[in-house]
Amino acid sequence: MAGKPLRKPAPFPALPAQESVVECALQLRKIGDKLNLHQKIRNLITKLFCPGT
Amino acid sequence: MPGALEEETALLLADYFQHRLGGAALPPSPTAQTLRRVAGELESRERPFFRSACRPLALAEPGEPAALLARVAAELEAEGGLNWGRVLALVVFAGSLAEALVERGAREETGRLAEVLSTYLAGEKREWLEANGGWDGFYHFFNKHGSQPTDQNSTISNAIMAAAGFGLAGLAFLLAVR
Numbered sequence: 001m002a003g004k005p006l007r008k009p010a011p012f013p014a015l016p017a018q019e020s021v022v023e024c025a026l027q028l029r030k031i032g033d034k035l036n037l038h039q040k041i042r043n044l045i046t047k048l049f050c051p052g053t
Numbered sequence: 054m055p056g057a058l059e060e061e062t063a064l065l066l067a068d069y070f071q072h073r074l075g076g077a078a079l080p081p082s083p084t085a086q087t088l089r090r091v092a093g094e095l096e097s098r099e100r101p102f103f104r105s106a107c108r109p110l111a112l113a114e115p116g117e118p119a120a121l122l123a124r125v126a127a128e129l130e131a132e133g134g135l136n137w138g139r140v141l142a143l144v145v146f147a148g149s150l151a152e153a154l155v156e157r158g159a160r161e162e163t164g165r166l167a168e169v170l171s172t173y174l175a176g177e178k179r180e181w182l183e184a185n186g187g188w189d190g191f192y193h194f195f196n197k198h199g200s201q202p203t204d205q206n207s208t209i210s211n212a213i214m215a216a217a218g219f220g221l222a223g224l225a226f227l228l229a230v231r
Contacts, residue, residue: 021121024106025128028142031099032129036138043197 061188062175066144066167073148074155074163084192091195092145103149111153118154119165122147126173135181137194144170 061084068085069092071078080086096103110121126143129135147170151163174182186193 020106020109021124021128024110024146025125025131027102027106028125028129028146029132029139031095031102032136032139032142033133034138035095035141036136039138039194043194046197 056175058179058182058187059171059175062182063167063171065188066147066171066174069144069148070151070163070167073152074160084188087192087195088141088144091141092148095141096145096149099145103146104153106146107149107153110150111157111159115159115162116165118150118162119169122150122166123169123173126170130178135178137185137191140174140191 064081065085065088068078068081069088072080072089080089110118113121125146129139129143147166151166154160154162154166182188182190185191
């Protein structure tokens with residue numbers, strides 16, 4: 001039986017403007033939050049092991 | 054007359070955009086240097102996303118990319134507000150969009166991007182920026198106790214060595230009491 005062609009998710013550029021904006025903001029939020037957390041951990045480690053600097 | 058925060062924000066963003074678009078001038082302040090450094094690190098780490106996200110937006114009608122940037126900024130902080138990581142991600146996104154616009158031959162659009170971002174950060178988000186120490190807060194967040202990345206790396210190496218030292222001492226203790 002000929003199966004239904006698989007529907008691939010739409011690539012980023014094909015999204016309409018509003019969806020693009022939402023998707024883009026979501027990714028930026030993830031990237032930003034990850035970076036923020038890493039930097040906080042880095043700062044905490046620095047504070048613990050080099051309190052005088 | 055713009056206040057000091059607006060001026061500093063505009064100056065920092067202008068320097069970052071110039072740097073992204075191939076300007077060779079030295080950074081005008083330690084904060085600008087920090088912004089260049091941490092933004093560069095983030096951009097090279099997340100390059101596939103920034104490229105794929107900005108290319109289609111750069112193809113929009115004249116004036117549209119700046120409006121899209123404003124919408125992305127508003128959407129970004131709609132959930133959970135702002136933090137320095139999100140601010141940096143937004144700045145890098147704007148820089149990547151500016152780069153994509155220049156590649157498309159629309160350099161004149163890039164000034165509007167910097168303007169929109171500057172108005173957003175120093176205008177709409179002024180309270181947040183002030184509550185977080187302004188751009189000095191940004192500088193200290195990304196340079197805690199060590200102004201150079203090498204300092205931070207050596208701090209992390211020290212931390213790892215200390216943890217390894219504790220582990221070895223514990224192991225020796227266990228062997229001794231057995």
